[in-house]
Amino acid sequence: MPKLSQEAVQKINFTLNGEAETGMAEPRMLLSDFLRNVMGVTGCHVGCEHGVCGACTVQIDGKAQRSCLTLAVQVDGRRVDTVESLAGRENELTDLQQNFKTHHGLQCGYCTPGILMSATEYLQQNPDPSEAEVRDMLSGHLCRCTGYAGIVNAIMATAKERQEKSSAAE
């Protein structure tokens, strides 16, 4: 791998929310800054920039990751999905997003994109979690407004609905 100078701007080819995209970034640029300031994807929020609060969570190749602990150059050739990808082109909320609305799982909405990106992946891996497991997963996300109850309820309700749907299909 060639050594990069600090100033050398890098071309990053990647898939962003299902579309092939190209952007330029300095080697030191964080993925969170790249997404927000270069690509204009402002649904990725920045809360602490040291990997604690979880607001900037996106999915890289389908796995929930902190974009503030990732350099932009690291996503070259990879797939990045942000909260904007969930509702898709049809602008229809996913069942998880809909449950956040129904169960009042948000107030200011700043932490919400990160939680949605984590929870979306989490439910794929753990379709039938206990409340304690959901709360444990949420320990990577700070919500300063709610009492977490609405968030937990929204995730639990989504899991339950999906279980009911799949057992009805069988």
Add this chain to the structure above:
Amino acid sequence: MADMIKDHVLDRPNSYIGRSVPRPNAKRLLSGRGTFTDDIKLPRMTHVAFLRSTYAHAEIVSIDVSAAKESDGVVAVVTGVEMAEVCSPWVGVLSHLEGLKSAPQHALAVKKASWQGEPVVAVVANSRAEAEDAIELIDIEWKELPVVTDMETALDDATPLIHPELGDNLAWRRDLDVGDVDNAYAKADHVIEETYISNRHTGVCLETRGILADYNPGEDQLTIYHSTQAPHMMQSLFAKHLDIDEQKVRVICKDVGGSYGIKVHSYPDEYATVALAYMLKRPVKFTADRLESFTSDIHARDHRIKTKIAVSNEGEIQAFEIDDLTGIGPYSVYPRTSGIEANQVVNLTGGQYLNPNYRARATVVLQNKSPMCQYRAVGHPILTMITEGMVDDAARKIGMDPLEIRRKNLVPDDAYPYTAPSGLPFENLSHQASLEKLVKMLDYDGLRKDQAAAREQGIYRGIGLATFIEVTNPGPAFYGVGGAPISAQDGATMRLDAKGNVIVEIGVTEQGQGAEAVVAQCAATALGVTMDKIKVIAGDTDITPYGGGTWGSRAAGIGGEAAVQAGKALRQNVVEVAGIMLQSDPATLDIRDNQIVDIADGNERMELSEVGRVCYYRPDTLPKDYQSELVVTRHYVPKQFPFAFTNGVQGCYLEVDTNTGFIEFIKYCVVEDCGTVINPQLVDEQVRGGVIQGLGGALYEECLYSPEGQLLNATMADYLVPMAAEMPDIEVGHVESPTLDSELGAKGAGEAGTGGAPAAVMNAINDALDPLGGKVTVQPFTPERILQAIGKI
């Protein structure tokens, strides 16, 4: 008044008031399509970063910015002296806090820095990264000055002065002595003394403070996008300190990522950002990073309170006495001042109890730490902790159950209106009803049995009760009378368009608490349309009626009432036109579900949109001497009482692990009386979120300072906040005592959870530790402090 009763908003058909309507803006936020301040980009936009003082107290000997000016991408480098030519200094005092003093404070430090984190030099560059690069190249020679950090010694003769021109380090003192406390002591069976400490913590908004200012010299117009709670206040302040006409300053506040009082103050770096845009005639953006948030956002609640309570053997409370010492940093914060927190403690301590003898002293001192000011539930967490701590101290002393002593001493619900010893009038509180409801929700007797059974097995569980009073719907008595440019009044402008849709422009602002939803519910109900017809516009000083914004739990109670009155007035205007069109008496017509109907039988006469169509497109079909008015504005400010005081009670059942000092919540219940509940789901989650924020201060959060005034834990990894796994499920119940000051009857609910939680959890821990002879009095109640209390470490 007669009309109000005839056509009362709470009697409207198809009402949205009292219904858990999902927030109209939820989809936007869930889709990642909100507009937070840092999301906005403007042409030729620059970024500012600040060199901040690394010392708590140091003189600026010299500043060399020559290398920084040559750095890549740098547009300007501005020092405090240069900034002072554009932005005038301010002094954070209010005339109704008599004797409060503070020193002039600048946007950038001029001669010296007085806390670690104070902005000193501004660097504007094409990117934030380039601005930070240039900061590294600034050479400042500092001369360290002696540091004042300990509030206990701040007034000692040997302690150096932070601002020598003030003569001492005392910012403010208030004394209150009501009834005959000394006589009560002489007669009392017991006088119990204790010292409680609430340590300094801060708001940690997930969205840090942010501002984007743009100056257009062509129209002499400043446009400021700001993550704030009080747009009109900020408009007034920016105009004043830049010496610009207020009408030439527009403050726009889009989505706000949490505020909790942190964003209701004015900050030096924000004045500097606006001044830089004015100087450079191009947009300048400032977004605080997390370190800057910890060291430059306001902190709160650094108090040491000595308490005394007098009680008879029968459990009658005979006197309260408190001596509150608080350190507020080097300046009283502008414009709300840093005296209000201590003032609340003096005003409200013990206010829920029948006791005529009350003595209080508040001493507010300066120190070289981050400035302190009002944060959610201002003063309430402290005053409720000491009030309810004292009451439990008394109960333990005489061997009375904590529930019984409260039943015995709470001001009866039928005694209102009632005036507290401090002179504050309470309209209609429901302490008794709330407590009895809580007792049922908790299954208090059942918990006492469980506690006794657990103790036999060596398991230590405790119940904590915390009754509280809550300040909401503040009138001008809070700030306006003292000279602050903060509107107590708020307005709503409602306009019906040609298609039957309704725009509501409102002075209160959305911070995530659901103000837009509540205003839409009130407007839709009062007018008679469905929620989907309503669009609420808030947070723009050029558009909305002049108003106070969102703080002090005023958005629903004050903004909601303004929307109700505007909706009723617009309905009157609409049925007037409809009466002409339908050749019916307007008094026989109403609007229901977007239809003009006959009041008598609900028969649909005409679509509401038809009124819009005719008034705008075919007014020629109306009589020549008639002019329709489909836009109305109505205002509201509480007039009968200075505040709509509310009340509630929290109950907590928890287990203390006496080997680790960890606590585990078993049950947590809250009863809140916020008058008319407009949206139960929003209110309940306000209360829950509030409790969690209170529990943060009670259990985890503390701004730790070294003796040199260095903040030691200014990262989210080191400053602990409540996360989902540790937090209890919280059950919320309601008692509804509407305020008669408004037709809607709504009081606020935003402070309740935060105000009561520390007291409830402290009393529960102490109830658990009592058999071991342990007691905690220092917040946060960390495992270490719990183990120390029982002599384990």
